[in-house]
Amino acid sequence: MLDFALTPSSSRLPDDERAAVLAAPGFGKHFTDHMALATWTDGRGWHDAQVRPYGPLQLDPSSAVLHYAQEIFEGLKAYRHDDGSVWAFRPDQNAARFQRSARRLALPELPAEDFVEAVRALVATDVDWVPAPGSGEASLYLRPFMFASEAFLGVRPASEVTFCVIASPAGPYFAGGVKPVSIWLSQEYSRAAPGGTGAAKCGGNYAASLAAQVEASEHGCDQVCFLDAIEHRWVEELGGMNLYFVLDDGSVVTPELTGTILEGVxxxxxxxxxxxxxxxxxxxxxxxxxxxxxxASGAIREVFACGTAAVVTPVGRLVWPDGEAVVAGGGTGEVTAAVRSALLDVQYGRVPDTHGWLHRLA
Incomplete structure (x- = not known):
């Protein structure tokens, strides 16, 4: 198991400035004082694990990631409980998906225990950045990522790779309360195709979704719904969230995993x-x-999307060029509200963790 040696920052953000950030953190705008790093090289494996001051990474202009996008990432959060302790939610599942993504992008697999230890070491070092209990749905967002850092222009898997974890305080996704979103049905663009990288969490998937997101914004919508790449009729997922449909008999349907849909935690x-x-x-x-x-008929009573950042998001409208579909008046349904509350209660330690999902970080 990797031992992440600590080099403390000599320029930590002063307490009053950090408090001001935590009072209104937004999302992905501010970063903690440190980052975790490790290097993999062919023949040596993983080494040089460290937690060091947050700062720019030095890359050669020929670094493979800049030319061939050999890169993956994860997203999870650290939650402060009422007793002051700090916990992650199912980090072992993020570690497992990180390994699956690595295999698909021909990157080396990071052992799950090293993934979790990197997260723990960073959070323990920057624990003061985790929002206090009672801060609404505020948390510390964690972004582990891995990229091909070898300076080489040949098209092959890189022989040097960098792993890094950074952290950013995040406020509630819905600052003014949970509100239903409008979804644009993309009919020109596809997110992923069979045999592609749809099930991997890699930057290229998100870059491929941005043109459709621009189109959605132009039509007054918040997110994009992608259909399958072959028949263009089967609902897959949003640009960064999975979908659920609550039917009139109380059952719930979600698109099955086909290799083109990200397997969300x-x-x-x-x-x-x-x-x-x-x-x-x-x-x-x-x-x-x-x-x-x-x-239209009422057979679908509620639609919601889910993901790490927004947790659970009610979907009010599906919009396409010549029409729209509004579910149950476009509001937040009972099942959507109940499952959202149940998930947050576990994450913030307000109810017993009967499934063993929580992992203590500090």
């Missing part, structure tokens, strides 16, 4: 929580016409 957790609440959850393909017609 939040997605998996919600399936378990919905089962705990007595809802039958079905993973299957969903035709976009089922969404349109179900919204």
């Amino acid at each position: 939040t997605r998996d957790s919600i399936i378990t929580l919905l089962d705990d609440m007595g809802h039958k959850v079905v993973e299957r393909r969903i035709d976009v016409d089922e969404w349109r017609e179900g919204a």
Whole structure:
């Protein structure tokens, strides 16, 4: 197991300035005083694990990641509980997905225990950056990532790779309260195709979604819904969130994992929580016409999306060039609100962790 040696920062942000940041952190705007790093080289494996002052990384202009996008990342949060302790939610699952992503992008796999230790070492060092209890849904967002840092222009897997974890305090996603979002149905762009990188959490997937997101914004929508790349009829996911549909019989449907959909940690957790609440959850393909017609007939009572940043987001409208579908008046449904509350209660330690999902960091 890697031992992350600490080099303390000599220029930590003063307490009063850090407090001002934590009072209104936004998302991804401010970063803690340190970062965790490790290097992999062919023949030596993982080495030089360290926690050092946050700062720029030095890259050669020929670094492979800049030319061939050999890169992956993860996203998870650290939560402060009422007793002052700090916990991560299912970091082992993020570590496992990080390994799956690495395999798909021909990157070396980081052992799960080293992934979790890097997160723990950074959070323990910058624990004062974790928002206090009672700060709404504030948390410390953690971004582990790995990239090909070898200086070489040949098209092959890199023989030198850098792993890094940075942290950023995050306020509640819905600063003014949870509000339903409008979704633009992308009919020109596809997020992923069979055999591609859809199930991997890599930057290229998100870059490929941005043109569609611009299109959504131009039509007054918050997010994009992508359909499958072959028939252009099966609902897959949003640009960065998985989808759920609550039917009139109380059952819940979510698109099945096909290799083109990211296997979200939040997605998996919600399936378990919905089962705990007595809802039958079905993973299957969903035709976009089922969404349109179900919204009109009432067969679909609620739609919501989920992800690490927003937790659970109600979906009010699906919009396309010549129409729209509004579900249950476009509000936040009972099941959506209940599962969102149940998930947050576990993450912030307000209810017993009956599934063993929490991992103490500090």
